[in-house]
Amino acid sequence: MKKDHLKPPVLVKKTSKQDRELKVLLGLVDYYIKTAKPVGSNSLKEAGFDDLSSATIRNYFANLESSGYLTQQHASGGRIPTAKAFRFYADFKKTNTIYTKEAEKTFSSFNDRETREIATFLQEAAETFSQTTQCAVFLSTPRFDQDIIITIKLVPIDHSRCLGIVVTDFGLIHTEILTSDKKITNFTAKRIEEYFHWRLTGLNKPEGLTKEDEALAQRFYNEILVRYVVGYSNFSDADIYKTGFSKLLLYPEFHTPSALPSSLALFENTQGMRLLLKEVKKHNQTKVWIGDDLTLYTSSTPDCAILSAPYHINKQPVGAIGLLGPMRIPYEHLFDLMQAFTKNLSEALTRNIYKHKITFREPNKGEIANQSDNPQLLCYENKQLLENKMGALE
Template sequence: MTLAQRETDVLSTIIESYISTALPVGSRTVANASRLKLSAASMRNTMADLTDKGYLEQPHTSAGRIPTAKAFRLYVDSLLRMRPISREERSSILARLTLQGLEISKMLQQATAMVSSLSHEVALVLAPGGNDVRWRRVDFSLLADRLILAVLVLDGGMVHSRVVQLDEQVTTDDLIHFANYLNSHYTGLSFSEARSRILRELHRTEAHLEKLCARALGLARLAFSGETEEERQLFVEGTLTMLDKAEFTDAARMRELLALLDERTRLLKLLDNTMRSADVSVSIAPDMPEAEDSFAGLSVISAPYGGDVPLGVVSVIGPLRMDYGTVVPVVDCISKSLSTLLKDRFSA
C-alpha cells in the first residue's frame, strides 16, 4: 500500500518521537515536530488514515497513537536516516578488537561488549561452527606410551584438541609423518568435508592403502571423526539494558525475555537464519515466523562476519522502537571489523 508524501512525513515524525519517548504521540506533538504546516484537523485526519491502514494504533481512546510493527517495517526499509560511524570511531573499534590478540573467543567477547555499549541494547555474537570452517593443520604429540595429543587448527584460530589412546606403539617420528600426510591431503577442506573423506577412505579395503596412509587416517578417525558440531559459543552482553526500557517494566514480560535469552536452541536457529543475508538485516517480529510469540514486540538487527563464507553473526535484540539509525551502523561496523581481522590473521 503506497502512502502519500504527507502520510510518510507524519508517520516518520511519529515513529521518531515514539523511539525517543516510548509514549503515544498526539497530533499536537506531530504538528510541532513535522515539517508539514497542517491544521490540527488535517493532522488528526492523516493520523486516522494511517490508523485505518494499519500503521498506527491507539492504545487508549484518549491517548495518542503508537506505530505498529508494519510501520517500523516501512520506516526501516524506506524512511530511515542512518547516523554513520566516523572513520576515527571505526579505527578505534578495530584497534580495541586487535588488542584481544589471536584468540578468537576473546575477540568475539570484546566485540559483543562493544556492540552492547554502543547500541544500548542486548548484543549477541555467534562464534564460528567448527564443521564449516576450513582445516589449516593437524599436529600430534606423544604424551606417554600409546597416549597421543591431537590438535587440529581451523581457519579463524579455532582449535580442536583431543587425547587419544592407541592400541599400538608409535614414535614421535611416526606422528610427524602422519601429520605431514594429513596436512598435505586435507588442508583447505572444511572440517566436515575432511572428516567425511577420512571415513570414506577407511571404508576402502586397507590393502589398497599404503601403510602410512592407513595409520594416519586411523589416527585422524580416532581423534576427530567422533566429534559432532561443537556447541557453538554464543556471547551475550547487555541484558541489564532491558531494565531501562519502558516495554519491559512489566515483570512477566521481563521474565519472558530473560527466558528467551536463555534458550540457546531458539537463538541459534534465529541467528543462523540471519547469516543468509549478505549485509545487515533487520527482522521485525512478524518477519520471524520461527520466533514464535516470545519475540512479539522485538526486532533483531544482524550482520554476518567472515567474508564470502560467513563464519558467524553479530546481532542486537531490542524493542521495536530501537534507535535503528544508530544501531544498524554499529552492527555493520563491528561485523566488518571482525571480517577484516579474521581475513588478515587467519586466511591462507
C-alpha cells in the same frame, strides 16, 4: 481493515499525498523513539511539521491507524506506532541510513588487536557492542582449528560430582560434569589438577599421589579429553555467545511482567538464535525481526526487535551478530553502529587468522578454510593440538 497503501519508498513512485503520509509516519515513529510518549497532532506539528495543519495531521493519523500502523490507547490521547509501523520504519532506515565516520571510529580499535585468542577476541567484541548499543547481543562463530588445551581445572560440587573445566589457547571454556565413588576434597582436586598439567605439558610429574588418586586422575583426564575432542570434531551447529541481557532492564518497555520473560525466553533459546543467525549468514545481508516476526524462533510472541548482520573472513560470511532490544530503539543509529562493527570485526579477524595460520570450519560442511596453511606450524613446544590428543590417552 483498510488496504495497506504504504510501500517502501525506494521501490515505488508515490503521489504527493502518499509522500506526506509517509513522512508523517516516519516523523511520528522518530518522535516516539525519542520520547516514549503517545504522539498528538500538535506535538508532531511542533516537531518539524509546521507546514501541515493539525487537522491534516489528524487525518493522516486516522488513515495510518486504519491501515494498522498506529494505535490509540485512549480516545483523547495521542497515537503510538504498532509493530507494523516499527517494521516499516526499520526497513526504511536500513535502506536509507548514511554511515558515519563517528561509528567507524567507535570500533577502529579492533584493527589494533593482534591475537591468536580468537574466541576471546570475539567475546570481547560482543561485549563492546553490547556496551555501546545498550542492548542484548548474541554472536555465532565458526569453529577455529589449531587450538590447544592450556589447562584443565577441577571443582568439587558435592559428595559424588566434580566440574571439569577445559580452557584453550583461543579462549574457549568447556565444562563437563564428572562423577566419582567418593567425595573429592579440595586438596585432592588440586593434586588431580597437577596430574592434568603434567599430562598436558609433560612437565613436573606430581609426586606422592596414591594409586587410587592417580587412577581417578587418569580416568578423569581421559573422560574430559574424549568428551571434548568428540564435541570439538563433530561440528554440526555454530557456536553461540550471548551477553548483555541485563541491559534490557534500562528500558521501560521491559518493566512489565510479560515483556521481559518473553524476550528472555527468546534470548535463552539457543537453537532459535542459531537458526536466526544462520539465515542472516546464508543471505549475507542485514535483517530485522520485530514482534510476531520472531514467532518462528520461539513459542511466545516477544515484544521486542532484533537486528542482525553477517561478518566475514576474507569476504566470506562466516557468522552473524544479533542485537536484541525493545521495538522503540534508535534504528538508524544502530544500523550505523552495526555496519561499522561488522566491517572492523571482519578486517581484524581476517588479518589475525592469516597471520597466525589458523584454519576454520563451518557447521555441517567439514571443509577447512585456509587449507594451504600448514596447521602443524601452530603446535607449541611441549603441547599438542586438540586433534592429536586422542592418541595420547592411556
